[in-house]
Amino acid sequence: MRTIKLGSSNLDVPVIAVGCMRIDSLDKQAAEKFVQGALEEGANFFDHADIYGAGKSEEIFAEAIHMNDDVREKVILQSKCGIREGMFDFSKEHILTSVDGILQRLRTDYLDVLLLHRPDTLVEPEEVAEAFDQLESLGKVRHFGVSNQTPMQIQLLQKFVKQPIVANQLQLSITNANMISNGFNVNMENDAAINRDGNVLDFCRLQDITIQPWSPFQYGFFEGVFLNNDKFPELNKKIDEIAEKYGVSNTTIAIAWILRHPAKMQPVVGTMNMARLKDCIKASEVELTREEWYGIYRAAGNVLP
Template sequence: MKIMPLQKRGISDSRLALGCMPFGGEWSHAPFTQAHVVEAERAVEAAQSIGITMFDHADIYRMGKAEEIFGRVLKGQPGLREQIVIQSKCGIFLPDGTLPGRFDFSYAHIMESVDGILKRLGTEYLDILLLHRPDPLVEPEEVAKAFSELKTSGKVRHFGVSNMNVSQIRFLERSLTEPLIANQLEMSLAHLHFVDQTVHVNQQAGTNVHFGEGLLEYCQTEDIQLQAWGPLAQGRFSGGSLKGEPERVVKTAELVQKLASEKETTREAIVLGWLMKHPARIQPVLGSANPERIKACQDAERQSELMTREEWYELYVSARGQALP
């Protein structure tokens, strides 16, 4: 079996991660309730029941409530913190009053954000910190200073990025002393640019592909873990409403159901298995707090191993709605 980059680095062997963005109810500053805490506890329990030991956060999720609720979960289960990997992100300011939404990779913001993350989670360290979205005003030397101090202090053990291309990663790496170990991007049967970028070389169709030339290959070469946000495509192919969806989505949902029936598995396992079949060893970050939906993903890794090349291409061609070549 091929080894994923985080396994190589001795950080995590969890092929799936649970995204904690749903924890906390509304995207507002309204306080969360005990019901929200119970919902998170059940989601974490469901994740653990299928072998998930990695949990993904961001300082902006539900205005910080997602991390605070997760902190309640950790407090209620002594010993859990050392059994799991916690990843969070910083660098985004949401619109506030007259101020616009904006990105910030300044030294001051990174340091302040990490302190806030740790306080909300009630933990002394993060396993992984990701820079959330590229900041046009980034000064790599400031990022390097923040990362170095966070590493030395023990507040953060590893670092990565999210939604970045090869040039942006290399630009940062020139100043960093710590390696970037992960890059989280949108990848799914509904967001196919990561595959299209490969097959559309020297084709006019490639002008409409927006993923990042050479990004998959660079991350594979440098052992940067590719993580997929939105891997289930909001349930389009696994039971969600298809009202108003284009024919290619409807047909692909039917194909997913057919394969799931033939293989006696779930539609979620087929959708994730397709993504995990890719040799880049992509790690899906599940975006659900529903325990049953989380458990429905249990068979994903096995299905990725069982999926034939023909089945993989059948799903890809169906989802893109256009024949190859």
């Protein structure tokens, strides 16, 4: 699979990340088969979070991959922390404790990447900096990033944190493309012109921060997938036409649409179906034309000014 550099780091990562949020839904045999199948396809970047399956997802993954020193060197592990029941917590104590729990569940001594999950408005960035310094000096985390954060929130962290922020995990799909749409509708009086994220797309490109789109097939906030959905007839018709042209599935085209953007994004796909994961991976071999990209964008109901 094609690779990119993660942010400003020297870490080469596949353009498709395997999201492990739902791996706790698989039994032991199915989880092992899925993980091994992913590795055979070159999908060795696995995205976790301490809240997925209440921690069970990380444990199941470690067991499924038969984690040991040899296996560890062949995979790239990313996890997230900062969400607690009824609150968010970026305190130094919570970050350090969370990472220790993550490492224990994943049966490893270090994470390749740690992301701060959803923004904590009570964050003391000096504490985050102390936590990152300690995790780095102890070799527990090699690279750091964030999730669902605006440019200003990232800049506030960067004022105190010395490690580069290499990734920002954000919701993005063909139907959830406000970070793209507001860039078209500058100074326009319509909903698409509403700047909901502080121009995070352009900011991340300027700062060499890799955007990791999550829920690349969802519309709304986990309302369902748009593929093969009667709510999106024009979009599915357009995607199916292009999929037939390239001899691939509609899943492949939906991911290829994201990869076509020059921001060099790394979609996080959460499927636990091996055939569908393979379709996602094929997207790294498909480069849509400009006409095809805009055709899909407009078919989703996105209006150009």
